[in-house]
Amino acid sequence: INHPNFRWGITVEELMKVERQKFFEVYNGHPGVENNGDPTHLSMDAMWDAMLTFRLAELKLGVVYGVGVDDSHHYHDIKLGKSNTGRGWVMVRARHLTPESIVRAMEAGDFYSTSGVVLSEVKSSAKQIAVTIQGEPGVTYTTQFIGTRKGFDGRSELMPAPASEKQPRRTLPHRRYSKDIGAVLAEVKGTSASYTMKGDEIYVRAKIISSKAKVNGSVADEVETAWTQPVVVAKQ
Numbered sequence: 001i002n003h004p005n006f007r008w009g010i011t012v013e014e015l016m017k018v019e020r021q022k023f024f025e026v027y028n029g030h031p032g033v034e035n036n037g038d039p040t041h042l043s044m045d046a047m048w049d050a051m052l053t054f055r056l057a058e059l060k061l062g063v064v065y066g067v068g069v070d071d072s073h074h075y076h077d078i079k080l081g082k083s084n085t086g087r088g089w090v091m092v093r094a095r096h097l098t099p100e101s102i103v104r105a106m107e108a109g110d111f112y113s114t115s116g117v118v119l120s121e122v123k124s125s126a127k128q129i130a131v132t133i134q135g136e137p138g139v140t141y142t143t144q145f146i147g148t149r150k151g152f153d154g155r156s157e158l159m160p161a162p163a164s165e166k167q168p169r170r171t172l173p174h175r176r177y178s179k180d181i182g183a184v185l186a187e188v189k190g191t192s193a194s195y196t197m198k199g200d201e202i203y204v205r206a207k208i209i210s211s212k213a214k215v216n217g218s219v220a221d222e223v224e225t226a227w228t229q230p231v232v233v234a235k236q
Contacts, residue, residue: 001025003071004047005034011172012047016054019061022107024048026066026227027115029087029218031080033071036219040159041174045146045207049182052203052230053148063203065106065229068113078216087218088115093122109229115217116224117141117208124231129206130194131228140211143193145186147204147233152180197233205230 001024004010015024026044027035037043042050048066055061068088078084092111094101105111112122118134133141156175185204186195195204206228214222 003028003030003033005037005041005044006030006032008034008041008174011174012042012050013175014172015047016051016059017061021061021064023065023067024051025069027068027088027113027225029070029072029115030083031218032083033218037174040161042159042176046177046182048205049146049148050177052205053152053177053181054154056202056232057148057150057152058154063109063230063232065109065111066113066205066227068115068227080217080220083218084216087214087216088113090114091119112226112228114224114226115222116212116214117210117226119208119226119228122228124228126197126231126233128194128196129204129228129231131192131206131208133191133193133208135191136212140189141191142209143188144184144207144209145188145193145195145204146182146207147185147201147230148181148183149185149198150200150202152202153178154181197231199233201233203230203232 003025026048035044051064070085070087072083072085074082090111090113092102092105094105119131120134121132123130156177159174159176208226210224212224214224
């Protein structure tokens, strides 16, 4: 599924029910796709967590992997506000440098997505996730291990449009979910980080946030980030 927040086109309630969905864009380098959401719309990260939680815990529809892309349209005019190449991509652990091997690895979730952070290693199992970051001098890194535990509060509320908005919305309103969904289970500073499962997690994924400003980012004040794929932990 491409850029769900482009013109606020798809809600997470619609996304979570797509039966054969395997991938969606957690990061897109186009300046108009609203990766971070806004006060009345969910971010891509928040949508991913809601999708994973309800698909795995209630809908029985399986995991969705997060992809990073650049969505390039402008190849000569390089600047903020243009859709340039190289803003987002995936790093795949494939046995061979062939389309078949790369696609097979991606379908197995053996890849991570990034807007600049490079990982030397990603190890994941039903018991632990561990990442090693290819650090750069003067850059700091924070790894957030994000997930939802069994027994989560599944309630949500509408995120109404602000009173200052003049034109009525043509798209469905978004809903805000409880803090149980996509909670930060642990946070680790440095170039290596690991999380050992407690056993009650539905899934866990890692998000690595650097202090390095992204060169030619899709929006102002963007920093380089990476996302590992979710590990399903608890049997539902």
